[in-house]
Amino acid sequence: MSADVLVIGAGPTGCALGTYLARKGVKVTLLEAVEKPESVVGESMLPGSGPIFDELGFDTTGFLVKHGAVFCQDGGSVRFDFKEAEDQRHTHAWQVQREVFDLRWRDVATRAGCEIVYGKAIRADVPGKTLHTTVGALSAGRIVDTGGRTMWLSSTLGLRVGDPKLKNSAIGTRCRGVKMLAPDEPGDITICCIEGGWIWIIPFGDGVASVGVVMSPASPLRGTAEERFAAAVASSPDATARLADAERIFPFRGLSDFTATSTSFHGEGFALCGDAATFIDPVFSSGVLLGLHGARGLAAALTGSAAEEAALDAWQAEYREGAGIFRKVIDHWYAGDFMTLALAPRELQKPYFRRGIVSLLAGDVYRTGATASRLMADRMPTLARAVRSSSLGA
Numbered sequence: 052m053s054a055d056v057l058v059i060g061a062g063p064t065g066c067a068l069g070t071y072l073a074r075k076g077v078k079v080t081l082l083e084a085v086e087k088p089e090s091v092v093g094e095s096m097l098p099g100s101g102p103i104f105d106e107l108g109f110d111t112t113g114f115l116v117k118h119g120a121v122f123c124q125d126g127g128s129v130r131f132d133f134k135e136a137e138d139q140r141h142t143h144a145w146q147v148q149r150e151v152f153d154l155r156w157r158d159v160a161t162r163a164g165c166e167i168v169y170g171k172a173i174r175a176d177v178p179g180k181t182l183h184t185t186v187g188a189l190s191a192g193r194i195v196d197t198g199g200r201t202m203w204l205s206s207t208l209g210l211r212v213g214d215p216k217l218k219n220s221a222i223g224t225r226c227r228g229v230k231m232l233a234p235d236e237p238g239d240i241t242i243c244c245i246e247g248g249w250i251w252i253i254p255f256g257d258g259v260a261s262v263g264v265v266m267s268p269a270s271p272l273r274g275t276a277e278e279r280f281a282a283a284v285a286s287s288p289d290a291t292a293r294l295a296d297a298e299r300i301f302p303f304r305g306l307s308d309f310t311a312t313s314t315s316f317h318g319e320g321f322a323l324c325g326d327a328a329t330f331i332d333p334v335f336s337s338g339v340l341l342g343l344h345g346a347r348g349l350a351a352a353l354t355g356s357a358a359e360e361a362a363l364d365a366w367q368a369e370y371r372e373g374a375g376i377f378r379k380v381i382d383h384w385y386a387g388d389f390m391t392l393a394l395a396p397r398e399l400q401k402p403y404f405r406r407g408i409v410s411l412l413a414g415d416v417y418r419t420g421a422t423a424s425r426l427m428a429d430r431m432p433t434l435a436r437a438v439r440s441s442s443l444g445a
């Protein structure tokens with residue numbers, strides 16, 4: 052069996068890539084290890100993915116609409132609404148159960164003409180362009196790994212580099228009976244800060260929510276997943292109040308050391324996209340957005356009129372630049388600057404200040420002309436220092 056492009060992984064990145072390529076007449080095979088998508092992490096979408104959902108005809112029916120995000124720390128809380136963002140084209144996003152979301156992405160890809168083969172990649176001959184899989188050898192003009200954060204091809208080719216500053220781990224589950232409390236609006240994601248980490252609450256409607264804890268190496272939490280989860284919730288008055296009557300309805304899933312990138316996203320006969328190329332800490336729910344924009348750019352580079360090598364270099368530079376904005380803000384998050392600004396007294400919050408934060412939360416990092424998010428990423432530490440010395444308004 053031979054395709055023009057063989058994509059490893061039919062997650063959102065792989066399906067978006069396959070769809071863009073197939074629409075340009077490229078013969079695409081998606082190799083997917085798991086027949087029935089699972090309830091994996093990556094459940095909170097950003098408005099910045101909206102244009103790609105629209106372009107590819109992604110059906111959002113039934114997903115809870117998300118209008119903003121709430122951040123809490125020691126009983127103080129603040130809500131940001133996407134309506135305050137610089138980009139007004141998409142002022143909402145969705146909270147998605149991944150077992151449904153991923154299946155819909157596969158439908159999008161199949162409708163566009165991609166073939167999905169179920170099997171697992173086990174060895175790649177690159178640049179020979181042959182992939183050895185559990186269902187035999189597959190060949191293609193190019194192999195693209197979109198197989199997620201195991202970064203299989205990147206690791207195999209010696210391109211993967213871990214992030215020395217971010218060695219976090221996470222545990223997540225789903226709960227029933229989760230309450231909304233002011234200032235939460237229906238559909239908001241809630242992030243509760245705790246010592247050495249943070250808790251996410253992503254609602255799906257009817258009191259059911261994905262709940263998880265991200266822990267830095269400095270986290271004092273120890274013990275089993277159950278013990279760490281309970282201690283994390285108990286250490287946050289904001290999470291405790293929202294989860295007071297909640298019961299866990301899913302087993303815990305654990306993840307660790309998930310921030311990494313690749314020294315190159317492409318080479319002779321191969322490319323890497325989505326988490327398989329680069330993944331940064333999930334605090335700003337940026338993973339799917341980065342994967343989708345990476346996929347759109349990669350498809351354009353492979354099917355455009357520019358010389359392929361130059362087009363791929365330009366794609367990689369643009370893809371890294373958007374991811375780099377989030378990477379910068381994640382450092383500001385763990386330095387405490389984000390929450391200093393977020394919880395600053397209203398009289399210190401200038402309109403550009405909230406617009407910058409909301410534009411970042413909306414994922415406005417790839418739009419031509421996006422300035423609010425870039426400026427905020429650069430100026431956050433200075434603004435936070437000014438808030439700490441209460442001199443911002445002076």
Ligand SMILES: Cc1cc2nc3c(=O)[nH]c(=O)nc-3n(C[C@H](O)[C@H](O)[C@H](O)COP(=O)(O)OP(=O)(O)OC[C@H]3O[C@@H](n4cnc5c(N)ncnc54)[C@H](O)[C@@H]3O)c2cc1C
Nearest residue numbers: 060062063064084092093095172198199325326333338339
């Ligand atoms: C704790 C945590 C919380 C997160 N929360 C969010 C969030 O709220 N919002 C958000 O946008 N992102 C979030 N993310 C990130 C998000 O999960 C990913 O960025 C997103 O799923 C990436 O999509 P992808 O298509 O690149 O990879 P994946 O979604 O991982 O899809 C990869 C696909 O490849 C298949 N595959 C893997 N290996 C092989 C193989 N060898 N052969 C064949 N198939 C294979 C898999 O079965 C899967 O279907 C979070 C991440 C973490 C760690």
